[in-house]
Amino acid sequence: MSIAEKTLQLKQDFDDVHSAGVTQGKQSEYDAFWDNFQYNGKKIYYDYTFAESGNGKHCWSYGTTYKPKYVVKPKTAMSMYVCTSLPYEAIAEVDFSQCTDFYATFQHCAMKHLPSIDLRAATRTSNMFSYSSLEIIDELKVAETTPFQSCFGSCSKLTEIRFNGTIGQNGLNVQASTLLSHDSLMSIINALADKSQDTSGTVWKVTLGATNLAKLTDSDKTIATKKGWSLL
Amino acid sequence: MSMELRKITASDGMWLTDGEAYGKTVYLGVNDKPENWYEISEQEYEEILAEQEQEVY
Numbered sequence: 001m002s003i004a005e006k007t008l009q010l011k012q013d014f015d016d017v018h019s020a021g022v023t024q025g026k027q028s029e030y031d032a033f034w035d036n037f038q039y040n041g042k043k044i045y046y047d048y049t050f051a052e053s054g055n056g057k058h059c060w061s062y063g064t065t066y067k068p069k070y071v072v073k074p075k076t077a078m079s080m081y082v083c084t085s086l087p088y089e090a091i092a093e094v095d096f097s098q099c100t101d102f103y104a105t106f107q108h109c110a111m112k113h114l115p116s117i118d119l120r121a122a123t124r125t126s127n128m129f130s131y132s133s134l135e136i137i138d139e140l141k142v143a144e145t146t147p148f149q150s151c152f153g154s155c156s157k158l159t160e161i162r163f164n165g166t167i168g169q170n171g172l173n174v175q176a177s178t179l180l181s182h183d184s185l186m187s188i189i190n191a192l193a194d195k196s197q198d199t200s201g202t203v204w205k206v207t208l209g210a211t212n213l214a215k216l217t218d219s220d221k222t223i224a225t226k227k228g229w230s231l232l
Numbered sequence: 233m234s235m236e237l238r239k240i241t242a243s244d245g246m247w248l249t250d251g252e253a254y255g256k257t258v259y260l261g262v263n264d265k266p267e268n269w270y271e272i273s274e275q276e277y278e279e280i281l282a283e284q285e286q287e288v289y
Contacts, residue, residue: 037252132250148283170252171252173253179280195261195263196261196262198263201262203252203264203268204261204263204264205252205253205258205264207253207254209255210256210257211289213257213259221237221259222237224240224261225259225260225261225262226262227261227262228261228262229260229261229263230258230259230264231258231260232253232254232255232258232259
């Protein structure tokens with residue numbers, strides 16, 4: 001066998017290991033891998049779990065190497081999908097309802113379209129969407145406690161996003177997302193909690209950026225300001 | 233309570249901040265006051281951004 005043939009064989013062996021259980025006749029390997037990987041369904045700490053190196057070679061491929069046996073239900077998801085290139089469906093299957101830590105969850109990944117993501121239990125979302133290829137987020141389920149500090153750092157291609165719930169924390173900044181639609185901006189404004197009766201002295205504010213502010217009418221902006229939020 | 237839109241704008245080459253957020257223009261919320269905002273230079277703004285980037289990473 002030549003070196004070239006051996007190299008090909010090695011690659012095939014590698015692929016076989018990572019596709020264990022997908023090919024007919026490998027059910028026991030599939031079960032063994034995912035039972036171990038997901039602690040028989042009890043895994044809750046998914047920090048870096050599906051992270052990749054960022055060298056352009058993806059080892060997680062939806063339906064083959066990425067085929068969790070149990071529902072992925074993280075308590076923590078720090079850097080969970082860093083540098084991956086998984087499709088919309090892969091993320092739609094994840095249950096984020098109990099997840100508290102979203103630090104850099106999708107940083108540097110290649111996904112353009114993300115499904116509904118539940119941030120109601122979140123205590124940290126910094127760098128969560130810190131990548132520039134993101135164009136659409138179907139829905140962010142948010143609670144008044146959901147933080148947004150540095151959440152959308154470099155989303156320069158983001159056009160559509162919808163908030164479902166109440167935005168009640170300072171720190172939301174989408175000024176890098178200059179392509180956001182009017183409906184997306186109104187989704188933010190309409191989700192803002194009513195702070196008009198707040199007497200704490202806190203300056204409540206949302207940073208939309210000059211380009212996005214220019215898309216709003218005075219009456220659009222007034223919806224936010226009369227609820228006690230300043231717009232930048 | 234007046235629903236009039238109140239706006240403050242930074243001088244040329246300056247940014248407005250309350251120490252947490254930054255913008256060239258601020259549309260004030262009903263309880264916000266112009267006194268809560270002060271100007272910083274473009275250079276100061278860039279330095280703060282660089283610091284924040286370090287903190288996040």
